[in-house]
Amino acid sequence: MISSIKRFLLGRPLKSHELGEHKLIKRKALAILSSDALSSVAYGPEQMLIVLATVGTAAFWYSIPIAAGVLVLLTALIxxxxxxxxxxxxxxxxxxxSKNNLGVNAGLIAGGSxxxxxxxxxxxxxxAGTDAITSAFPLLHxxxxxxAITFVLFITILNLRGITESASILAYPVYLFVLALLILIGAAIYNIxxxxxxxxxxxxxxxxxxxxSLxxxxxTFASGSSALTGVEAISNxxxxxxxxxPNNAAKTLIMMGFLLALLFSGIVYLAYYYGISPNVKETVVSQIAKETFGHNFMYFFIQGTTALILILAANTGYSAFPLLAVNLAKDKFISRIFLVRGDRLGYSNGIIILGIASIILIVIFHAKTEHLIPLYAIGVFIPFTLSQSGMIVKWIREKPQGWIPKLTVNAIGAFISFIVTMIFFLTKFTRVWSVFVFLPIIIFVFHRIRKHYEDVGDELRLTASKTVIPIEGNIxxxxxxxxxxxxxxxxxYAKSLSPNRIIAVYIAFDKENEKEFEEKWEKWQPDxxxxTLYSYYRSIINPLTKFIDTIQHKAxxxxxxxxxxxxxxxxxxxxxxxxxxxxxxxIRSFLLFRKNVVVATVPYHLKK
Structure with a gap:
């Protein structure tokens, strides 16, 4: 029954040699790897206005030059x-x-972040996608x-079906969103x-x-920079x-950057020109669409596609998280279960763990986007800074042909990313202070896992210096x-292993039963x-393990x-x-952790 449900949800298992057939073309890659960055258009401008609103609506014009600064950062990152x-x-x-150029700990900080x-x-x-839905249908608020949990489960199952299948499905909402926003921006500019x-x-x-004030x-600049999260996903x-x-990935990255710049600048400008103020129960994009088209089909088309891409933007995480986990697992910093491909050739363990962790976060933060975005943004700007700094070291050390322009690009990216990171720490410390807690913990755990794998490898390795004492026989x-x-x-079965050294152990709970059992046993198996062990507290495990320990010590x-x-x-x-x-x-569960004790189970299959 379980296998039938699994086959229905995930599809038929794929053979290993079919892996090459399940690679992404640029059109599909743009959809699933850029959806996170493109979707941030729906909340990045809004986060800027939320900060400016603390001063007053008169400050909303600052969103224009600040957005220009965000576009400069985007260009440098691309x-x-x-x-x-x-x-x-x-x-x-x-x-x-970061690991190759700045050292292991820098790599782990980037990887952990x-x-x-x-x-x-x-x-x-x-x-954010749920917010878009409840903006259109307030009764669901x-x-x-x-x-949100329902959508996470849906996307998790979709990704477990395989990357090409999920890309085929997700391409339509992403391109519909781009089309919807281009129509919105075009219609609004025409009205202006x-x-x-x-x-x-x-x-x-x-x-x-x-x-x-500064x-x-x-x-505001730091909040607007949250629209750049997801830019790094293609490189992963x-x-x-x-x-x-590499060529296909680079072209996809450039296209993503162009679309993100176009949509982001368009929404920021329209929000400013329309005089939109952030509203707890209605998103900025929703307000712009309502002012442009009214409460008609186009409004619901824009809200629907916005909700879809916001929800399906999660797929960027599902595409990048398993691959990053694979790199960390290859270096033995996290569990090797992340290296295992599932029935559909995806790294299913990474996908499942990502889904579970996301649901836990949604429950803890009650699906409130504004509480999650600061942590979300700081988590990506730390790797931005480290990766650009690592490339600076690489160019200086290797000095390939034409390295100075490359160094300049990475230096600009590293400088701006570092400034944004510091801005986040200085201006949003109350929301991002946990970074100083979980990053050291994560790095410590990474090193402990690596130490464990090294210890296991050392102990299991065949070396001439290790002598093995021969076993004389079995009890x-x-x-x-x-x-x-x-x-x-x-x-x-026991007699086939060691016919003369077999001890049957019976745990008795009362004396009469103990004596009766011994008499019957003598007639049934005299050889x-x-x-018999009497258990005063009706426990099987304690008297049995004590007896086994005694025999093991003598043996x-x-x-x-x-x-x-x-x-x-x-x-x-x-x-x-x-x-x-x-x-x-x-009994087997307890004995598996006993040293120098072999545990064997003899199954007897019932027919009725």
Whole structure:
């Protein structure tokens, strides 16, 4: 039944050699890897206005020059990551660049930040998409968390079906969103040029604003820079592109940057010209669409596509998180389960863990986007800064042909990214202080995991200096609960291993039962030694493990191996298991952690 449900949800398993057929062309890659960056157009301008609103609507004209500064940063990042794509064509992005050029700890800071950031990508995108839906349908406003969780589950299942299948589905909403916003921007500009929109809705550019300060402007710039999250995703996901992968990835990155700049600047300008103020229950894009088209089909088309891309922008996290986890797992800094491909050739463990972590965040923050965005943005600007700094070191150290222009591009990107990072820490410290807590913890955990893998490898490695003491024989211990075919089958197996050194162990809960069992055993298996242990507290595990420890200690003196053979009957139907106490499984679970004790289970399959 479970396999049938899995096949229905995920599709048929794919063979390993089919992996090459499941690479992304540029059109699909742009949809799933740029959706995060493009979707930020829906909330980046709004975050700028929220900060400026603390001074007053007269300060909204500052959104225009601040947006220009954000576009300068975007240009620097696009050019920088284009160079990273060609310098590191196997992917890995900021983690690989920082580790190779700045050292392991710098790489782990970048990798750890991005892992957390991709979790936040899913939580922020889905939360923002839910906000767009509840803006159009206010009656759903109280169900934001439930709606967001439902969307996360949907996207997780979609990604478990495979990258090409998810890309085929997600391409349509992304391009519909781009089309919808281009129509909105075009129609609104047409209304402005024809005088339909009154020119007195906004404060004039350059007007004096009481209460404005450098601190407010820096906060606004940092908030607007949140629209640049997701720019690095393409450099992480180069292995997902069809060959030539670096060329296709670079072209996709340039196209993403162009679309992001066009849509971002358009929404910022329209929000300013229309005199839009941020509203808790209605997004800025919703207000612009309503002012331009009214409450008609086009309004709902724009809101619908906005909600879709905000929700499906989470797919950028699902595309980049597993690949980043693979790079960290290859270097043994996180669990090797992230290296395993699922039935549909995707890194399914990374996808599932990302989905679970995102749901936890949504529940903790009650799907409130504004509480998540500062952490979200700082989590990506730290890797921005480190990756650009790493490229500076690379160019200075290697000095390839034409390295000075490349160095200049990366230096500009590193400088601006560092400034934005500092602005976030200075202006939004109350919301991003947790970075100083979780990053050291993550790096410490990374090193502990690496140390564990090194210790395991050292202990398992075959070396001449390690001597192995030969085993002289086996002492077989068989826990028995009665005289049944299951026990008989286990005893027969034990006799095949060591016919003269078998000890059957029976745990008795009352004295009369103990004596009666011994008498019956003597008639049934006279050639097998029986040891009965009386349990005063009706426990099976404690007396059994103490007895095994005693035997093991004596056996070790003679170089004998203790093997515990556990009888276990297997019901015909799976649900029958809940009708039995599963003591065999419980005993095996305890004994697996006992040193120098071999545990073997002898299954007996029931037919009825």
């Amino acid at each position: 050019l920088s990551y284009r160079q990273i794509i060609f310098a590191y064509p196997n992917g890995g992005g900021a983690y690989v660049v 991005l892992l957390v950031d991709y979790i936040l990508t899913v939580a922020v995108s889905v939360s 109280n169900y934001n968390v439930e709606i 040029l024809t005088g339909v929109v009154p020119p007195d809705l906004h404060p004039p550019i350059g007007a004096d604003v009481a209460g404005i 601190f407010i402007l820096l906060r 996901a180069i292995p997902n592109f069809k060959d030539p992968a 077989i211990i068989v826990p028995v609960a009665g005289m049944t075919r299951v026990v008989e089958s286990s005893l027969n 097998v030694r029986l040891v 070790s003196e003679s170089n004998y191996q203790v093997t515990v053979v556990i009888p276990q009957f297997i019901p015909k139907r799976g649900w029958h298991n809940i009708l039995h106490n599963q003591s065999g499984i419980m």
